[in-house]
Amino acid sequence: MSNSTKIGKVYLVGGGPGDPELLTMKAHRVLGIADAVVYDRLVSDSVLDLVPAGAARFFVGKQTNNHTMPQEEINALLVNLALSGHMVVRLKGGDPYVFGRGSEEAIELIKSEVPFEVIPGITAAAGAAASIGVPLTHRGMATGVRFVTGHCRADVPLDMDWKSLADPNTTLVVYMGLANMGQISANLMAAGLDGATPVMAVSKATMPDQQTCKATLATLVDTVNARKLKSPALIIIGQVAGLADIIGPEMIAKKGSDDGEIIRSIASA
Ligand SMILES: C[S@@+](CC[C@H](N)C(=O)[O-])C[C@H]1O[C@@H](n2cnc3c(N)ncnc32)[C@H](O)[C@@H]1O
Structure with a gap:
């Protein structure tokens, strides 16, 4: 120079x-x-x-x-x-x-x-959360949120503190987790997280070709594979994932639903 x-x-x-x-x-x-x-x-x-x-x-x-x-x-x-x-x-x-x-x-x-x-x-988690109607925290459901990477070398198992991550009162957002969904869900269930815990996987969040996939921890792998979800994708695990049924885009768009109806649904959730 x-x-x-x-x-x-x-x-x-x-x-x-x-x-x-x-x-x-x-x-x-x-x-x-x-x-x-x-x-x-x-x-x-x-x-x-x-x-x-x-x-x-x-x-x-x-x-x-x-x-x-x-x-x-x-x-x-x-x-x-x-x-x-x-x-x-x-x-x-x-x-x-x-x-x-x-x-x-x-x-x-x-x-x-x-x-x-x-x-x-x-960050993708915040974009996806807004776009699919899954808040990352919600009073009475999730007192915190953790962002983790689901990526590891192909020949090495994921090394995570599964016991700590298997917390039913916290939301877990897995970045780069598509390839290791099987390991992630199996380890969380083995560490005590209920297989019925709601999960939302979202691909290309906020983009025109966004895809979402609703599952539970136990059905995650089969559901996501059946939908052929593409990368980049996030997996949101926790009770909050169930709120998409109440405040997700389909509910917002639903004809005839007014603010009062949505608020009543949340109050009774
Ligand atoms: C290397 S990380 C980068 C994360 C990025 N810095 C952020 O804050 O979102 C790449 C991962 O982010 C997630 N990701 C990024 N953009 C995404 C999107 N639009 N929809 C879903 N997941 C996304 C995926 O898990 C992807 O594998």
């Missing part, structure tokens, strides 16, 4: 779960001034449509063949782009700090003395 090159800046931006209207105003603003955008496969096409025509685009994740640019190369790309003066938006699905490796990139940027800013996004 010549002495006269002004260092740019990296924005680690949450692109939300898919619907572009769920971007924050800040994310929308910095996308508009970016001259380089580094994005991966979870960023929806409609969010990418907001990238200025003149900005250079760097796609660093490809779902087919599981070919993804190694994290070290992504880090180096961000650093090099900023050091050569670019305003870089590193666009990630959901929130950069929820299973997004945003913090690994932040550490590298700090080490390389590159200015950066984190702009949060709506």
